[in-house]
Every structure is written in C-alpha cells, then in structure tokens.
Amino acid sequence: MCAELAKFIPSEIRLKIAQSVVKEKGIRPLAREIGVNPKSVYKYKEGTANPGDEVMSKILAVAEQEDSIKLEEYLEELKSEFLEALELSFEPKQVLTGDSEEQKDVSEPKSPTAEEKKGVVQESTDRKPTEKSVDEKSTLRMEEVYNRIGVKKPFNRSKVEKIIGSFSESSRPNLNEIVELSGLSEEATEKYLEKLASEKIVNRDSQNTYRLSVEIERGD
Known part of the structure; x- marks a missing residue:
C-alpha cells in the first residue's frame, strides 16, 4: 500500500512527512532503517532534496509505525488539496458568443438630465450606511x-x-x-x-x- 501511495504524494508533502520522521527517529537511525546514506536523510531534513518513490514508500512505513496519527493528518491534507483541485478543474466557465440572446449593450451611454442628476444627489444624501461592522451584536x-x-x-x-x-x-x-x-x-x-x-x-x-x-x- 505504501509503495502505491508514494507515487501520488507531491514533493511538498513528501518533505513534511520525511522531516517529521527524521525528527522522531534521527538522521542515522532512519538512514539505516530505510537503507540510504545519512547524507540523503540530512538533505530531506534540510529540504534540499526529495525522496523518490521507493524511498518514500519506506518512509511511509516507518511513519505509520512511529506516529500513525501524524501521518493521517498529512494524508488528510493531501486528500483535501486533491479534492480542492478537482473542484476547481470542473468549475463551470461562462462562455460569451456573438449569437447569445443576451448581449451586452455597447451603445454609448446617455448623459443624465439635470432632473436625474438632482435625483441621484438626493438619493445619495438620504442613503444611510447599511454595512455593519463586526461587533458584539454581529x-x-x-x-x-x-x-x-x-x-x-x-x-x-x-x-x-x-x-x-x-x-x-x-x-x-x-x-x-x-x-x-x-x-x-x-x-x-x-x-x-x-x-x-x-x-x-x-x-x-x-x-x-x-x-x-x-x-x-x-x-x-
């Protein structure tokens, strides 16, 4: 399962998981357990390199043993990001065509008359702010x-x-x-x-x- 899952984990979350496991296990103990050079683990810790799929699957196995709750949080974050990206990709987009029945009126606007201007001024004077700031009654x-x-x-x-x-x-x-x-x-x-x-x-x-x-x- 870890081997299959590792393929779908992006680099940012790979680093988070790897760094969390390094913090728990230490550089050399983790390097021995997953069979890599301690220098590689140090790079994961510093964020200068990402573990590949095979190494990541081993790190996931260690993470599951050491702190399964923390691993679940990272996987939940991965799931949330995936679902959010999926929703955005299927978000309907408005398409405007020349044959649309409702087309924007591009005619030149008419200048308001003196009476209209007066009405606008009066309306703006009488209008009271309706927006309520965040207070105890909000x-x-x-x-x-x-x-x-x-x-x-x-x-x-x-x-x-x-x-x-x-x-x-x-x-x-x-x-x-x-x-x-x-x-x-x-x-x-x-x-x-x-x-x-x-x-x-x-x-x-x-x-x-x-x-x-x-x-x-x-x-x-």
Whole structure:
C-alpha cells in the first residue's frame, strides 16, 4: 500500500512527512532503517532534496509505525488539496458568443438630465450606511468566518470549528483551556486564534483569556 501511495504524494508533502520522521527517529537511525546514506536523510531534513518513490514508500512505513496519527493528518491534507483541485478543474466557465440572446449593450451611454442628476444627489444624501461592522451584536455564519480568515481547506476548517466550539464550553477560556477543549496543538491553536483576532471575531483581554466578539451561527 505504501509503495502505491508514494507515487501520488507531491514533493511538498513528501518533505513534511520525511522531516517529521527524521525528527522522531534521527538522521542515522532512519538512514539505516530505510537503507540510504545519512547524507540523503540530512538533505530531506534540510529540504534540499526529495525522496523518490521507493524511498518514500519506506518512509511511509516507518511513519505509520512511529506516529500513525501524524501521518493521517498529512494524508488528510493531501486528500483535501486533491479534492480542492478537482473542484476547481470542473468549475463551470461562462462562455460569451456573438449569437447569445443576451448581449451586452455597447451603445454609448446617455448623459443624465439635470432632473436625474438632482435625483441621484438626493438619493445619495438620504442613503444611510447599511454595512455593519463586526461587533458584539454581529452574527456570522461559519462559512463567513472561514472566508474572513482565509481558510479554504476542509481539514483546516475543521480546526477552526473546534476552536470556535471550545467557547461553548467556557465563555472566557485561556490558551491552555482552548488547546485542551479543541484537542489541537498549542501551535495550531495560537495560529488560528491570531487569525480570528485579526478579524475581531475573537478578542484577547489583559488576563490572556479569549472571548467571542460575535455570535456564530452554525449550520444544521
């Protein structure tokens, strides 16, 4: 299975997996286990070389033994990227032809009359801003949260959802509590909290506790 899987893993994720295994095993022990020169493993660690299919299949076997959960995360990331690329490749594109029934009106626009100008000025004067800034009374759907912080991959979106979900257990949790409630690493938790804070979806107070500054509307 590892031999077949290795063929489909792109170089970026190959390096991530290889570097993770090197960190766990060490350069020389890993080199002995997969039957390559330690210099090659050092290059994987530094990101200056990528393992080939055969070596990658051996690294996958080691990774499965050492840290199967971490390996699953990388494979899930690979799956998410593949599905995202697949969706983009099948995204319908608008085709404009000269025979289309609805064609753009390319005639020269007419100059507005004095009455029309007056009406436009009056309308702009009477118009009140309707856009509401993100504050305590705002309500955002999860999809809006993802878009605001620029998270597109389903795997990463699930992390954001876990962090948001931790606030249902504690209204003002600190970092350690969010890590415990979400089940994420401290590094990942801090990363997404910073993104949420930059969009004023989450606020951190002087006591280093966090609170949601908006209401989150979850889907069914």
